[in-house]
Amino acid sequence: MRRFLLKNLRNLRNLRFYSHKIMITPVFRRIAIPFALLVVALALGFDLYVSRSGCVNVPGCPPRALLVVTVLGLVAVLVIAYWVARRTVRPLQDVAEVARRIAAGDDTARVLPNRRDESAGLIDAFNQMVEGQRERLNDLVQDHRQFSTVLQHMADGVLITDGLGMVTLINPAACRLLKSAEDEALGRPFAAVVRHHSLIELWQRCRAQGQEQVEAVDLGPELFLQAVVTPFLERGAAGYVVIIQDLTQVRRLQTMRRDFISNLSHELRTPLASLRAVVETLQDGALADPPAAERFLRQAENEVNTMTQMVEELTELSQIESGQVRLRLVPVAVGRLIDVPLERLRSPAERAGIQLSVEIADGTPRVLADEERVQQVVTNLLHNAIKFTPPGGRIRLIAGVSNAPGREAEVLFEVQDTGIGITKADLPRVFERFYKSDRARTRGQGGTGLGLAIARHIVEAHGGRIWVKSKIGKGSSFFFTMPMAAD
Numbered sequence: 001m002r003r004f005l006l007k008n009l010r011n012l013r014n015l016r017f018y019s020h021k022i023m024i025t026p027v028f029r030r031i032a033i034p035f036a037l038l039v040v041a042l043a044l045g046f047d048l049y050v051s052r053s054g055c056v057n058v059p060g061c062p063p064r065a066l067l068v069v070t071v072l073g074l075v076a077v078l079v080i081a082y083w084v085a086r087r088t089v090r091p092l093q094d095v096a097e098v099a100r101r102i103a104a105g106d107d108t109a110r111v112l113p114n115r116r117d118e119s120a121g122l123i124d125a126f127n128q129m130v131e132g133q134r135e136r137l138n139d140l141v142q143d144h145r146q147f148s149t150v151l152q153h154m155a156d157g158v159l160i161t162d163g164l165g166m167v168t169l170i171n172p173a174a175c176r177l178l179k180s181a182e183d184e185a186l187g188r189p190f191a192a193v194v195r196h197h198s199l200i201e202l203w204q205r206c207r208a209q210g211q212e213q214v215e216a217v218d219l220g221p222e223l224f225l226q227a228v229v230t231p232f233l234e235r236g237a238a239g240y241v242v243i244i245q246d247l248t249q250v251r252r253l254q255t256m257r258r259d260f261i262s263n264l265s266h267e268l269r270t271p272l273a274s275l276r277a278v279v280e281t282l283q284d285g286a287l288a289d290p291p292a293a294e295r296f297l298r299q300a301e302n303e304v305n306t307m308t309q310m311v312e313e314l315t316e317l318s319q320i321e322s323g324q325v326r327l328r329l330v331p332v333a334v335g336r337l338i339d340v341p342l343e344r345l346r347s348p349a350e351r352a353g354i355q356l357s358v359e360i361a362d363g364t365p366r367v368l369a370d371e372e373r374v375q376q377v378v379t380n381l382l383h384n385a386i387k388f389t390p391p392g393g394r395i396r397l398i399a400g401v402s403n404a405p406g407r408e409a410e411v412l413f414e415v416q417d418t419g420i421g422i423t424k425a426d427l428p429r430v431f432e433r434f435y436k437s438d439r440a441r442t443r444g445q446g447g448t449g450l451g452l453a454i455a456r457h458i459v460e461a462h463g464g465r466i467w468v469k470s471k472i473g474k475g476s477s478f479f480f481t482m483p484m485a486a487d
Helices: 002-012 026-053 063-103 119-153 172-178 190-194 197-209 248-283 290-321 334-351 371-387 451-461
Strands: 157-162 167-170 213-218 224-234 237-246 330-332 355-360 367-369 394-402 410-417 466-471 475-483
Touching: 063 119, 157 172, 157 190, 167 190, 172 237, 190 197, 197 213, 197 224, 197 237, 224 248, 248 290, 290 451, 330 334, 330 371, 334 355, 334 367, 334 371, 334 394, 367 371, 367 475, 371 394, 371 410, 371 451, 371 475, 451 466, 451 475
Parallel strands: 355 394
Antiparallel strands: 157 167, 157 237, 213 224, 224 237, 330 367, 394 410, 410 475, 466 475
């Protein structure tokens, strides 16, 4: 009997049990083995007691009965241990299965709280943890989407490099400014992506000093940038954020402001100098000569009128640019827009020996326009044509329907002259305020240099376009369009 129990005790260490296709778990072994050892120990003790007391030969106390009791005890221990282990492990298995589903991407997986024992608290805590993690994950996803949206639509270029200078992130603005595609930039060295020594040196200086670096970089006549390189640490690894701002328009505006101040000073200096000369001449005795005094006073009046006109046109231009001038848009016949300027300037054209003609195509529709403002544009263009066309020249005012590709039907106006023409270098700038084409050739022609700038803003305020074509010595043609009126 003792040998049987010891044999089964040794086999108990490697015991495996299957029920409902579930293998005995470590929990089962931790429960079953100690209790089985206890049963065996009690059986051995009882066997020893029986052998020493002489009860072996007593009827009713056979050794076989001890064996049966021991086996039944072991079976009972195993069954109880299996039941306890199954109730203990089953919730853990459910948790493990749900965890695997969540790891696979199923964020809706939950453990069903259908138990009333101690595991119910575990399941409830697990579900709360999963729900909290899901909410935090959703917040992170939302933050990532917002970050991506901001990054994609930023006007400034953004690059991120690692410590070795490999590009790990680049947004569309940076791709546009650096003329590079995203798939071509990612994973490549920073120097190969930017391809400009100033930006490369700025990044290297930031890496060497470990401090933010800022520098303006001129990448040519059409691109002026400000680059900011900032170091950062992420999980103990160094990285660098490069922000590129396009300041081309800012520089252009600064140039325009500088030119405006310079031109304004120049335009005011000339009449002021003339006025000073007149005053000094009158003070030196010209007042004693009435004809001379009258001549000088007319000259002073002309200079004052010039400055007054300049101030008025500057005020008008400022109001138009700021939107303070409201257009009274009404359907107007093209003839009404032309007749008034034509009558005003017909006499000056005849005195200058210039032939002035008008051509309006049959069936030209009415336009939606502010009559007075468009007449101002036509007057300005005709006045400039007369001023720069030599005697014996010809000026044609043409109007008709324009069918430019990709645009709605418009009425096209053209002022064509046979004047001195405009150089190619001057053509892009003729509509700038105070800009005068070839000042040496136009000296003495008068004007403030604001008329074409005002004309451009008036036309654009109507939704039209204005442009010019010219050849030196052959003349110029100024064009502008007006939207058709709905009949």
